[in-house]
Amino acid sequence: MSIEDRRKERLDRGIKVRTDGLYALMSWRELSYLTLPRLVLIFGILILPLVMPSMYWQRVISIVCIYALLAISFDLLAHFVGLVSLGGAFFIGVGGYLAAILNTSFGLPPLLTIPISTLAGATICTVLLLPCLPLRGVYFAIVSLMYPLFLARVIEALDILGGTDGIMGIESFPNRWVEQYFIIAMVLLFLFGVRRLVNQDIGLVFRAVKDNDQAVRASGMSITFYKAMAVFIASAMGCLSGACLVHLYMWSGISLFALDFSILPIAATVIGGGGTLVGPVLGCFILVPISELLRAFGTLRIVFYCLILVAFIVFRSEGIMVYGQRKYHQFERWVKV
Amino acid sequence: MNEQPILQAHDVTKAFGGVTALNRVSFDINEGEILGIIGPNGSGKTTLINCITAFIKMTSGKVVFRGKDISSKPAHKIADMGITRTFQIMRPYYSLPAYKNLIIPLFSPRAKRTGGWRGGGKLGDRGTVGIDILEEIGFERDSAVPYKMTSTLPTGYLKRLELARCLALRPEVILCDEIFSGLSMSEIASMVPLIERLQMDGITLVMIEHRLRELFRVANRVMVLNFGVKLIEGTPEEVMADDKVKEAYFGSEDAEEVMSYA
Numbered sequence: 001m002s003i004e005d006r007r008k009e010r011l012d013r014g015i016k017v018r019t020d021g022l023y024a025l026m027s028w029r030e031l032s033y034l035t036l037p038r039l040v041l042i043f044g045i046l047i048l049p050l051v052m053p054s055m056y057w058q059r060v061i062s063i064v065c066i067y068a069l070l071a072i073s074f075d076l077l078a079h080f081v082g083l084v085s086l087g088g089a090f091f092i093g094v095g096g097y098l099a100a101i102l103n104t105s106f107g108l109p110p111l112l113t114i115p116i117s118t119l120a121g122a123t124i125c126t127v128l129l130l131p132c133l134p135l136r137g138v139y140f141a142i143v144s145l146m147y148p149l150f151l152a153r154v155i156e157a158l159d160i161l162g163g164t165d166g167i168m169g170i171e172s173f174p175n176r177w178v179e180q181y182f183i184i185a186m187v188l189l190f191l192f193g194v195r196r197l198v199n200q201d202i203g204l205v206f207r208a209v210k211d212n213d214q215a216v217r218a219s220g221m222s223i224t225f226y227k228a229m230a231v232f233i234a235s236a237m238g239c240l241s242g243a244c245l246v247h248l249y250m251w252s253g254i255s256l257f258a259l260d261f262s263i264l265p266i267a268a269t270v271i272g273g274g275g276t277l278v279g280p281v282l283g284c285f286i287l288v289p290i291s292e293l294l295r296a297f298g299t300l301r302i303v304f305y306c307l308i309l310v311a312f313i314v315f316r317s318e319g320i321m322v323y324g325q326r327k328y329h330q331f332e333r334w335v336k337v
Numbered sequence: 338m339n340e341q342p343i344l345q346a347h348d349v350t351k352a353f354g355g356v357t358a359l360n361r362v363s364f365d366i367n368e369g370e371i372l373g374i375i376g377p378n379g380s381g382k383t384t385l386i387n388c389i390t391a392f393i394k395m396t397s398g399k400v401v402f403r404g405k406d407i408s409s410k411p412a413h414k415i416a417d418m419g420i421t422r423t424f425q426i427m428r429p430y431y432s433l434p435a436y437k438n439l440i441i442p443l444f445s446p447r448a449k450r451t452g453g454w455r456g457g458g459k460l461g462d463r464g465t466v467g468i469d470i471l472e473e474i475g476f477e478r479d480s481a482v483p484y485k486m487t488s489t490l491p492t493g494y495l496k497r498l499e500l501a502r503c504l505a506l507r508p509e510v511i512l513c514d515e516i517f518s519g520l521s522m523s524e525i526a527s528m529v530p531l532i533e534r535l536q537m538d539g540i541t542l543v544m545i546e547h548r549l550r551e552l553f554r555v556a557n558r559v560m561v562l563n564f565g566v567k568l569i570e571g572t573p574e575e576v577m578a579d580d581k582v583k584e585a586y587f588g589s590e591d592a593e594e595v596m597s598y599a
Contacts, residue, residue, distance in 0.1 A: 004456070004460070007455065007456070007457065007460060201440050201443075201444045201463055202444065204433065204437055204440050204441055204444070205441050205444055207430070207432060207433065208430045208433070208441045210432075211430040211431060211432050211433070212428045212429070212430055212431075214392070214424070214428055215424070215428040215429070215430065215441075215502065216441065217392070217412045217413050217416065218390070218392075218412070218416055218421060218422055218424070218428075218502070218503075219413075219416060219421075219441055219442035219445050219502060219505075219506060220413050220414075220416035220417040220421075220442070220445040220446060220447045220448075220506055221413055221441075221444075221445045221446070222411070222413045223413075
């Protein structure tokens, strides 16, 4: 037996290391314990458009999903790579304007503009953010906050890309069901995709970059490369939601660079629980409808909004999802004992 | 043994503004050798390692690895060539369990190319290989220790984890920055055979150390730094007998007496 064979046998022997990826399914109850939260989430989101009372609220669900994509992208960067991104508006703006240009100038249908502007937009965003990736600290946050302001002013001052009027006459989705379910499917795809990614070996490298970038360098890996990869994934999500947004509104203007797109996903992450990926999505499902309900109060809604946020930060700073997960695991122990 | 030195430093100089932390330090290491670097606090030992591994840029000088000039390469490229280092202040990934700390180096291009320590990376799943490396480095395989969160581990294990992170890359040279510091006598006693075994496996080691007695047991040659200047280089016996070294460590008076305790 060669050394190699013997060594392989030794490695395969006995202990299974990856217990957190393997489940021993012994009963239906355990099976349902594990899958129920996921199924509730998936079916809940899928059924939502059907139970909405009006077109208006269906549109709100689409907007929620767009914010949810941004929130997942923020959570990925902040809690798994250690980059605090204030660039939601940047991603939305770049993706949105690209889709608008592709649609109005080149006549491409939404089903082509969306994937193209997702990939091209992510490339543009990554290249523009590349200079601050080797650095640690606030630089990434500052630069990602600066770009949307910068681009909005450039468009305004040079009167390019429709100037302050924006680009009008953008084709909408074929019909509202396609629109709704396309965006919902994207949210589910990225939610579970990113969750899987961060638990793969490459996801561990991302987390290692957050934990200790010097040790990653000492392990022979370029931290800039892995940060760029994560920024590409996150900005792809942002650009995708931007592209969906312009096809939803059939209009693209400098309000795509509004700070709302940067701030609301962060607030949703605080409320939902950072580092859970599902939490930020739930946070969006709470925050966006509340802000719609409070529309009747006019500008006063900002006050309510702030009160809700402060209350969450003071009383449940861990976030709904972290709290919920803990309670759910306690529930299992309680049943077993 | 190969005649050409595996790692050479020529006139490595590092100035932080007006302070010259390293002044034209040169040394050679042959393959499979253990070189100790000693010197009082602030004499530039860690700066020397930082310069060799490109964690800081040297002001002037040259580092040659197997005949190739590596002084302009970035840190991750140097690690990729097989020159790894441990950190004086341990830098594990605190948010991961101990064995998952090793998945990261095992995922690196070098480990994928070479198969990692003892070639395990090509044979099994990275987590299992990680446990295997940890066992060799002194983590009890069948206990809970390798699975514990790194933030809960005591210093002794963290020092070993630092070494394991280097080993996972299947390195040719390891630069150890005070790997014995903060350990108890019995922990050091169990570390020494580990170092000796690494040498038998053909790894070249550079060890910065303040624990002279243990260092002199394992090192083939010792180099003394003082105020960024190389004082002397030689076998442990030669270094111990040298007057300049005694003076650097203990001042000029009573050096004989103090040295007898070392």
